[in-house]
Structure formats: structure tokens, C-alpha cells
Amino acid sequence: MKTKITLKDIAKELEVSISTVSKALKNSEEISRDTKEKIQAFAKLYNYKPNNIAISLKNKRTKNIGVVIPDIVHHFFTTVIRGIEKYANAKGYNVIVCLSEESFDKEVINMEMLANGSIDGFIMSLSSETQQKGDFNHLKEVTEQGIPVVLFDRITNEIDCDKVIIDDQLGAYMATKKLIEQGRRKIALITTGDYLSVSKARTEGYKKALIENTLPVDESLILKLSSMEIDEKSITNFFDSHSMDAVLCVNEIFTVFSMKLIQKKGFHIPNDVSFIGFTDGLLSKYANPSLTAVAQHGEKMGETSAQMLIDKIESEVEEETFQTKILEPTLVVRDSTIN
């Protein structure tokens, strides 16, 4: 086992000082051509690579960014990570991923773990529990320490920091409008509680489209599921006790699952019931029928977040200006709506 070589080792071997080695390897003008060549050759021969930790300690920059998300098995988050990773990597940053699993406590613990020097900044999306609780002290503490934070998708207005969201209201509005234009009149909405910022915005967009088109907002056609887990009973009940000609769902799994249930009841999609779902992921693409979906552009969101964060990390100025970038959703039309 050949252990890593350090500046000290090189210095000892070549009988020069550590400072000289350090400078020589940075091609400093201070060091003579001969010495530099000798040291550089030696370093290359023994494959010297500076120790990241030592450098981090010295210049208080880790070149790591912390990503805290509720769930990695959601396709949307996965694409966001990819976007973050792509941009961050190109800038020489590594990505530390922590999962809150929708739990407030885990979110707090993860942040505390990372906030003690491990990372230069956070990119995060709030856990549902955090949004329900409305307790953002862990975020406050971090920002007060001067650690930059970018919130994406599941955000809060209580924290001053950069934010990246898609226009969820617009997305739901576009989807609902599309359904109305296709002659649908009894459009149901399957969503979570309003505690999730995105669900709330989507519900608003849905209602806005109805109202603008002088359709009644029938609250009984809105099914609020109490958690992210699919609740077969509730959905089945909902379908059994209401009639509808279109369904809008706030996420992919709700959509695909609902489609299955309604197909089982003998309805044809899209002839009898149209479906539009949020998040254009793998499921939408490969569902049967394939799903008309509101694309969230997760990868773009990730890239944007990473860009905003790294800009802030690397900016010299101590400005306290925060911006919220609003990405536009797109409607990807497939076979769950009439073309």
C-alpha cells in the first residue's frame, strides 16, 4: 500500500523547505527554474495531489454543496439532482445528498451535520412535515451564519434566500384550461393538503382556470389526500361517489394510479375521462395510455439552483439581495387527453 505523498515528504526527500515545494508546484516566480523542474518532476513521479481537507481548512472553502431533499425516489427530485450535479461538477464542486424523507427532524439533523464546515452552501426542497409545521429555524440559523441557501420547488416565504420554483399555478391553469377547451366540464383535482406550497399553488391555478371559464368550482370534486402515500381507498371512494370527465393530479404517481383505478371501473381514457398529471417523468412517458403531463423541467431547475448558489458562494460582495426565479412549466401532450 503506497500511502499518499505530502508536501512534507517531498520537502524532506529533496532537502528543501515545505514552502519551497508548495511554491514550486504552483509555478511561483519566486522559485528558480531548476528547483521548480526538479520538484515538479518529483511530484509528478510520485503522483502528488494536494489534500482537499487541508486546503478546505486553509481557505474555508470546501467546494462541496449540500443538497437536502425529501425523497430521492421521486423522479422529479432525481432529475433536479442530475441538473445540480452537472452544473456543480463543471464548476469543480461536489454534491452531498441528504434525504429528509419528508421528516422535519431528519431535515434539521442533516442540515446541522453539514453546516459545520462540510459545505459551502445548501440547495434544498422542504420536507412536507417542515411545511406543515411552519418551523424554519434551522434555515434561519444557517442563513444567519452567512451560509448561502437556495430553496427550490418546496419553498417558504419566511426565509430570505434565493429561490427557484416553477410557476405551479400557471401549470395547473394551463392543464385545466386545456381540459376545458376540449369540452370537459366536470374536472376533478386530486391533490395533497394545502400545506405543501406546490399543491396549494396548483389548486389555485386549477380554480382560476375554472372561474375564468365560468365553470363552477365544486369543492367536492377536489380530493385532498392526507399524505404522499397513495391511498387506494380514498381514491376509489372518490371515483365511486362522483362523476367527472377529467382529472388533474398534482403528481405522477397519483395520476398513474388513478388512471388504473378508473380503467378498472371500465372507463376509457381519454374518451370517457381525460387525465393530466404533474411532473413529466418516466411514468408519464411509459404509462398506458401515455400521460399528458405538466413538465417541471427538474434538470433545468437543478442547474439554475446550482448556478445561483455557486454565484453567491463565489461572489465577493456582501450584498443581501435575493431573487426568486420562476421557471415556466410546459404541457407535454400525450394520449391521456384527446388530441
Add this chain to the structure above:
Amino acid sequence: MKTKITLKDIAKELEVSISTVSKALKNSEEISRDTKEKIQAFAKLYNYKPNNIAISLKNKRTKNIGVVIPDIVHHFFTTVIRGIEKYANAKGYNVIVCLSEESFDKEVINMEMLANGSIDGFIMSLSSETQQKGDFNHLKEVTEQGIPVVLFDRITNEIDCDKVIIDDQLGAYMATKKLIEQGRRKIALITTGDYLSVSKARTEGYKKALIENTLPVDESLILKLSSMEIDEKSITNFFDSHSMDAVLCVNEIFTVFSMKLIQKKGFHIPNDVSFIGFTDGLLSKYANPSLTAVAQHGEKMGETSAQMLIDKIESEVEEETFQTKILEPTLVVRDSTIN
């Protein structure tokens, strides 16, 4: 902005030495009760937290593990990450995720970035390009430096390290056997080239089952796609020019996509053609018809990998014994086969 407090700050404020503060905060017997209480109270008041980087530098342990995988948008990898994260987090480790995007160069760069002190060990799955090239020098270098490595799923025999795989051959064997038992005789296989270790093993299992049941191995019924990207043309051609009553695919996307194509041709699943796919992910569950799948138990794989890695990291002994854990796949029966 209240900046982080250090030992030095506390020492200065309380007019004691840094060593005293350090010891007091560790509740050392060396320090008097009075002094300890004073220091601990002060530290709590100012929310002192030791700097991770400094600690890492001191004891040459980062409590970070590096995960290098080809693609995060594959559901399988995503579940593995979750398993890793779960176990690692419970042990106080953070997970740094790097994506090779199936590229050899990226894999090398990522490993080099991390190998210079950023992590205590690697968990990785080889990129397809790496497996094609057969160049594992980056892995060799890392292991020679004494950095523990656990390879999972896409592994190589050329590197001595811990490994976690599922018995891919067995999985394919089980699936094929099931199809045969259901009376299928012309069973096609859709796979990638043999350069992917898993594809190779699966192909072997497929053949083994055929041979054991005295069915001919018809090479023309094996479609080898040249990359992980779905190639609609090749698959369509394949279906147009061959007749078959069952299809086994080496991954979920191949399966779901193939099912769509064959349904478009008017075949009924499972009556005309049965399908079994590898990796029991979201797609399998929500496909239409839902997919009988060989479950890879990604989360379990991740947990196991993390456990093996952390054991090695924390083991005092300098043993050089490596083990390969073989997880058993399970057949999850759904509607794409006859029940």
C-alpha cells in the same frame, strides 16, 4: 451575521487555554467541575459546534463516503442510494454522490476529485464505458492507497475489493423458467452487449433455463442493443421479423417500451406474449399491464454496500480479506404473465 464560534474564541473570552476548552467540552476528567460547567454553559449559549473540516484533518477521517454511479435517473440506482444513505446516515456518515453518466472519463475524474481526502471510502457501480474498455486503473490506484472500495451491481473481477451483486444469472433463470412452465416456448431476450457484467450474467441464466428444459437456444431470438438508450427501430424490426410468445428484458425501460410496441402491433399481453423485466421499479408497478419483474432489491443492496464499506473503514485490523455478497433476486408476479 453571527459568525461561527471557535475554541479559540471561547478560550479568549473565558481566559483559559484552548486545550482546556477542548477538554472541558469532551467532559475530560482532567478539568475541574467548575471550569467544565463554565465552559460548557458558555459553549451552549453561543451554540458552539466543532468544525468538521478541522476534525477531519486531525484524525484523517472525513465521515463522508463517495458514491459513484452511472446514472441517477435509473430507478434502481436511486433505490440503492436511498439504502446507502439510510445506513450511512445512521452511522454518522454523509454521502457524496457523483455521476459518471456512463462515461469512463467522468468516472475517473470524479474518483480523483474525491480520492484526495474528501472521502473515507467508495461505493460504486461501473459505467458501461468502463466495463467495455476494461480499464480499471483508477480503481487500482485508489485501492492501493488503502481507500476501501465496495463495488455493486456492475462489478469487475480485476479489482480486489468487497462486492455486492444480485445473482443476475439466477434472476434470469427464474424468470425464464417461469415462462417455460407457463408453456412458453419461443422466449426472446432483449439485452445490451455482453460488456455489461449484469447483462452477460442474465443472458447466461436465460440460456441455462432453456437448456435445462431442453429448449433450443435460438441466437436470433436474442436482441443485443448497442447502448442503454432505447432504440425503437431495432426493437420494432426485431418484433416484425421474429415470432415469439414471451420476452425477457434486462431492464425496465426496455421492457415497458417493448410492451408498448408489441401492443401496438395488436398483440395481447399476456395472452399472446408474456413479458418479464428486470428491476422491479416504479415503471413495473404502474405499467399497463403491470409488469412481472425480477426484483433487484436495490435498497437492500445499498444498505449492504454501506455496511461493508463502513465496517472496513472502521475496522482497526489491516486485513486484506474481501468478500462478495450475492443477494437473491425475487420474482414479483404481476399482470404481464399468466397467473
Add this chain to the structure above:
DNA sequence: ATCTATTACGAAAACGGTTTCGTGTTAATA
């Protein structure tokens, strides 16, 4: 021959901790 400006390098501090070892003070013992 003396003074000055380069050149080429080393010493040391700093980043923020941990840990070993030494030492002054007090109390117990002979």
C-alpha cells in the same frame, strides 16, 4: 571596496481542532 537590488529560499503563522506531556499548586503522608 562599498552599497544596493535581485534572486532564491526558509521560517513561521494561520486555518480549527486533538492530544501528549510538562508543571505549578495544593493536600496528604512520613
Add this chain to the structure above:
DNA sequence: TATTAACACGAAACCGTTTTCGTAATAGAT
């Protein structure tokens, strides 16, 4: 009263870098 042990704390080294500043040696100018 002199010796010793226990106690409580501080000094300093160390982890691996970077960087400032000081300085010996040489060369050039006067």
C-alpha cells in the same frame, strides 16, 4: 518539616496546506 501524589491546567506538536515576511547570497553599480 520535607516529600510526594493528585489535581488542574497550559504549552506545544500535529494534521497538510498557503502565504507573508525575513534574509543569505550573489550580482551590479558607484
